[in-house]
Amino acid sequence: MQHIIEEAYDYTKKWLGKGKAADYIPELAKADVNDLAICITDLGGRTESVGESKKKFTMQSISKLIILITALKDVGFDEVFKRVGMEPTGDPFNSIIRLETMTSKPMNPMINAGAISVTTCIKGENAEERFEKIRETASVLLGDPDITYNKDVYKSETATGHRNRALAYMMLSSGIFDGSVEEHLEVYFKACSMMVNCEELSLMGAVLANDGVSPINGKLLIEPFHNRVVRSLMTTCGMYDASGEFAMRVGIPAKSGVGGGIMGAVPSRMGIAVYSPALDEKGNSYCGIKAMEYISSVLDLSIF
Numbered sequence: 001m002q003h004i005i006e007e008a009y010d011y012t013k014k015w016l017g018k019g020k021a022a023d024y025i026p027e028l029a030k031a032d033v034n035d036l037a038i039c040i041t042d043l044g045g046r047t048e049s050v051g052e053s054k055k056k057f058t059m060q061s062i063s064k065l066i067i068l069i070t071a072l073k074d075v076g077f078d079e080v081f082k083r084v085g086m087e088p089t090g091d092p093f094n095s096i097i098r099l100e101t102m103t104s105k106p107m108n109p110m111i112n113a114g115a116i117s118v119t120t121c122i123k124g125e126n127a128e129e130r131f132e133k134i135r136e137t138a139s140v141l142l143g144d145p146d147i148t149y150n151k152d153v154y155k156s157e158t159a160t161g162h163r164n165r166a167l168a169y170m171m172l173s174s175g176i177f178d179g180s181v182e183e184h185l186e187v188y189f190k191a192c193s194m195m196v197n198c199e200e201l202s203l204m205g206a207v208l209a210n211d212g213v214s215p216i217n218g219k220l221l222i223e224p225f226h227n228r229v230v231r232s233l234m235t236t237c238g239m240y241d242a243s244g245e246f247a248m249r250v251g252i253p254a255k256s257g258v259g260g261g262i263m264g265a266v267p268s269r270m271g272i273a274v275y276s277p278a279l280d281e282k283g284n285s286y287c288g289i290k291a292m293e294y295i296s297s298v299l300d301l302s303i304f
């Protein structure tokens with residue numbers, strides 16, 4: 001497998017320089033756009049890597065999976081899906097339009113409005129307790145007990161995240177959830193700012209690929225039904241409004257984040273993660289998509 005990811009790396013690095021790091025969260029604009037890492041974890045728990053595979057970056061929207069898994073564990077499927085839908089949108093990840101025109105319930109847990117709504121399901125006395133539940137899920141799935149969030153990115157997003165505030169207040173006014181918007185957003189922004197490296201993401205992809213069972217120690221980490229829910233939402237909504245094209249070109253359940261990471265789970269085969277912070281116009285890692293496309297075609301990984 002090592003030679004495949006090295007070939008994928010050589011193929012992909014031609015596109016370094018294309019795209020642009022996210023700058024609507026000012027702290028993210030400091031990322032090094034020449035970073036590129038690719039990792040694969042097989043179902044025996046072995047990870048192979050190339051590039052900046054140990055460099056930490058923020059999960060951003062990849063944390064939407066962790067928020068969802070935590071909420072499913074905390075309150076169950078029925079309660080979660082009272083507050084969020086199950087359908088793809090075809091709109092940008094931070095779009096507000098459907099909260100007004102289609103249904104006041106956000107369309108799915110993989111867009112900002114949906115993830116904020118799912119965050120409100122997670123119970124706790126205060127934001128710290130609720131975030132701690134998410135952080136613990138992340139630690140278990142990523143195989144790192146010390147997962148923390150990046151305080152600079154968190155502060156930067158808290159200072160500038162007015163669109164997310166707008167989404168949250170729209171949902172509050174429609175009665176989707178109650179409580180303090182600022183508290184819910186503290187939990188959501190901290191989750192987005194959790195730091196991870198490409199190897200850890202690849203391991204999490206392998207857990208999801210392995211029906212929720214750790215490929216390292218055989219423990220069940222995600223209930224199989226919840227694992228299926230998560231993988232199906234990755235397939236239909238994980239790449240925002242590029243999910244349809246990604247399904248055709250790559251065909252792997254995956255989730256991306258504006259920090260430059262993409263995590264894929266190839267059912268019964270492997271986890272794949274890529275990291276490169278320059279993004280395309282839809283907010284997905286430019287080189288990340290190229291690398292996933294290459295690996296999927298060479299190893300014939302499309303699930304379709």
Ligand code: GLN
Pocket residue numbers: 059060061062093094112157164192256257258259283
């Ligand atoms: N923290 C980011 C936001 O809420 C996450 C978005 C993303 O990764 N697409 O805007």
